[in-house]
Amino acid sequence: MVQQPDTDQQPSLSAEDETDDPEGASDHTMTETPAPDPEPVAVPVSKGQVLRAVAGRILFALGASLALAAVVHGMLEASLRMESDEPTLLGPALLSFGVLWVVVLGVVGLVGSLRAATVVVLTLGLVLAAVNVVRMDILLIPLSFRDVVFLKDPAFLAEMVPMADLVKGSVAVVVVAGLLTLLVSRAGRRRPRWRRGRPGWLGWLAFRGVAVALAVTLVLLAAGFNQPGNVVRGAYDRSGADWRPWSQSRNYLLNGFVGGVLSNLPTDPMATPPGYSRATMEKVAERWAEVAEQRNKGTDPDVLARTNVVVVLSESMGDPAALQHATFAEDPSPEIHALMRAGGAQMISNFYGTGTSSMEFAVLTGQNTTLFKPQISSPYQQFVTDYPHYPNAVGWLKQMGHRAVAIHPYSPHMYQRTDVYKNFGFDEFIDRDSMTERARLGKGGFISDRSAYREVLRELRESDDPMVVQLVSMQNHLPYQGRYDDPIGVSSDKPIRAQVVGQWARGVKGTDEAVAEFLRELTTKGERTIVIQYGDHFPGIFSDAQVRAEGLDMYRTPFFVWDSAHPDGVAGKDAGLVGNPGGGAVAPNAAMQLALQQVGASMPPYFTLLAEVQEKVGVVRGRTVLTPQGEQVPIKELDEEQRALVRDMKLVQYDFSIGERYVLDEMWYPAGK
Template identity: 40%
Template sequence: MLGSLQAAAASALVLEAGTLGLFLPRWFKDLFFDSGAFYLDTLVLWVVIGFLWAVIGRLAWSIAVVLTTSVVVALANLVKMQYREEPVYPSDRDFLSEPGFLASLVSPVLLVVAALLVVGIFVGAVRLAVRIERRHPRPRLRTLAREHVLLMLGLRVGVGVLTGVLLVQAAQFNHPGNMWRGLYELRGNDWRYWNQKTNYRSNGFLGGFLFNMPVDAMKQPKGYDEAAMADVAHRYAALADRINAHRKGSLDDVNVVLVLSESFTDPTELDGFELGRDPIPRTRARMASTASGHMLAQMYGGGTANMEFETLTGQSLGLFRPQMLSPYQMLVPEHDDYPSAVGWFHGQGHDVIAVHPYRVGMYKREQVYQRFGFDDFIHDTTIHETDTIDDNAYISDEAAFDEVLTQIDDHEKPLMVNLVTMQNHIPVDGNYADPVPVSGAGGGEGRRIGQYARGLEHTDEALADFLDKLEKGPEKTIVLFYGDHLPGIYDSSVKHDNKGLALYRTPFFIWSNQPGQNVPRAIPTTSPAFFLPLLYDVADAPVPPYLAMLDAVHQHVSAIQQGRLLDASGEPVKEAELDATTRQLLDDMRLVQFDFSIGQRFALDAMWPGAVS
């Protein structure tokens, strides 16, 4: 028992070190003295060891499995923290089905070193297990007296039942009255969901991990019922009628192209380094001539599918529970269908197509796109062109844009196309022979920034050519273009020089090839959940009640992030400081989001007819 407890403590220490917070005085004090989270993490791992012993009957081997697994998870956590500023989550198990993608995120040298380290730990753990069993031989059942056999089997069954119940409790960490959560909250509720890195460091790796176990997407809002939703639908139908009375345009015969450009940002806006030239001059000029601004990303270094989800559904991650880390993995696949712009445009007479020049399994996109109702999903093995640039392994943005043009040409009906590019995805080391010169950032960081900026130049050129072809083409088209997040390439010095929202802002613009629709307009920092009403505004097209509601919210709250709101001018504001009108609008948005996501969909047909195809 003492040896297994020591092994659990060693495993917990490895996991805490994987967040790097162990070596900072503040987090050390938090883990070991204030919250005692380290000791609770140790207790959880001790329960795991006990359960494995009850199942396989070999305590030494149980210790070896837990210790080796802890090393693997800690290494994965270190890598993820480096590139995405977030720890490992329970939902990340889905990425195990994409080992090729995971391997592409780190250098081959690091992979080899990590593999050797894991093998070394496992071999060491096995040798320790063998040594323990030599010192404390495991009795063979046939050599024991019958009462001893029954005692031993009874002990294993008893330990198995007890630890099994405790592990089930751990899996239900977010259920009301959960025992484990109660233990972690003995010092008070200190879950820092707005910054998961801080959350893990303050509450222990396992405390943070368990906090992010699956849970209902939203808490049922107060007053939610069929009558309340009928009232909401009635009010926003009236608002939509008032808006539409002044609208003279239409999207009925217009191609709608939504472009999520992987890691497209404006690095010239960051402090801490200087680029030798502007990598996105054409995009900058385009933004100056139409409706444009900055999008507020939910996280640094990742979260592509989350921004895509908000754009297509108009639902905000900031209104879900903080544990809803990835709706594509944790929410949408659980339904037979899901309300989105895909169904809406399909119901308005558009063919709906998704284009993503990469593997279909990432973020469960194949399942999600089926739930949304896409007619076709074009990916890495079905796209017409698979050209890459220099040594970049990802299909180029130029090839992705050409696919959209091909689809427009091949379809008689107007199209709604959702394009998610891959060209600028990390890693960016050694992709191009002619990187952009960088000063002020040395070593590997400077090389990464220069390579990344060169990729942006390629995107800038390809995007300008794409829009020029649309402008000269015969079909009416409107384009929403946005970057999803910053790349996880910046070191601590750059992060330190760019506090606040700087590391969460990406460019976006809405452009039309129709005369008179491209009017210069600077839009305050916004969330992608509000892109659809902005697009309809540029097109001067009539909106359904749902988009009228989103537009009304956006006029008072420009962006919503987990734990953060921006007011109409794009400045941070606390929810308690909002006026009564704005609070009512947010309450309405919560009601509708709950109704559409996990509720009874009482108001769906009235507010967004056809959103489920």
């Protein structure tokens, strides 16, 4: 029989024994030159002891990872609810927690240490939650995988979030990671390290492999979340998920942070419309060529060839007059409202608080972004750059001899505009670093609209050819705190962030004055110029209560078409917008064809189709329509003629965007193939 050694020398299988030195060591010596330690005597361990030790280790890992997942899940959910107490649906919440648990367990298996996994998981969870709080505060849109694009432009992050806050946040992350490392190392001193060769080590290794394999499998399955038949999506649907992709804040609140992130994973931009084929598209093109021929009688096919076209997206320019639950001490935009009466309307934005590039895309391409899948919030980043050329109004105008220039007084990398503008056919892109004038309005503000308009004037003066100029302004982009010393007073019957809203309104006033000055300059230029200006969205600065109370009004932005040949409107002041006789709201993708009608130009079949949809159907918003009479109705309740118009618009949009472009030549212009 083998003699039992001292307990200090016994290799432990207990989950509670901490012995980084399995051989042990003697605490005292009897001589000045200590004798060598005796060889440790092997202790027989039964198979049952090994199994119990491995099972204990695995159960502890399962419990610890469950606790970690609960903490991270709580942090992420709390980051969504800083200003909302709307509960998450129970089924999706439990499923999201389960998904997160499997991922955390995979991290434990990958690093092989509960201590290291705790530091990694909690630090990453804290960072995601904190960033989500900041993003929700600025844009009211939660984090998604698409946000990695902002990492390419750290200057944008620095301007959106004060540098002091970024430094504080970075220091806080380092401090938290350090404290976590200290705490888990102290708490784990009695926890043994499971070294190679130790009894049960292979069992623990097998568990780690299973955990990693399970997590990787789940991640791979979830990557196709938006594909038909996806098992993870099916599980969410069976759990009672209520997807609200048109309102991402509610989408995340209802289905949980994890569910919201999964629902925004990449997907095909648009499902293939029923019946799509070359033969179908040729019939569509033939039909709309006939309609265009009839509508173009009496128009001027050459007017645009001798006319400058200026398209202006006015950043964060919602229409203050549209709000029913806010009263301003003065009208922030009297000049713009006069221009809207003379030749404009309210445009219906696709988003509240965000969506600038989506609106820019819709106006330039004539494509209705609500007809894409709900996950498509930024076509520029999600599919436009997948093509060497993409059909748009710039390419069409260049066929008539226009020189194309894009101006954006900010970073050229935002929304991949550098690549997109090349794709669209712009000859030059002027960003903030290449502008001649860079004056700023207010303290810490962005380059002013006055400076941006002067850049447009400079380009028009220096060109001998007719021009198409695309300007995306930046002046009124948030944050607004402390920007102006004299914010416009505002009151509301709902809880409101009056100080911030007043700061925004003062910036709108500055834009209004800059617009008036810009148009006065254009009247003296001697060349015919049309200006198409619209707001992209209201800024995300209003309280949840007011956003709910305003409803669709929080999506109304100013839109006007101004013609230097008729500065007071085609038929005189307050004549209204040609092509919109009822004065109804305007869809973003209808803007260009409305401008053509305003100046009496002939329209290609594609714009004729968009005109008929605007006039006879209204603003198509996914599954609903805002009619010319101002009523919101489901598409399924439209009459047959209206539904046929929407079907044709979907077919043409699919063909021009991700389809084969069978009829691009026939319906618009020969480019992009």
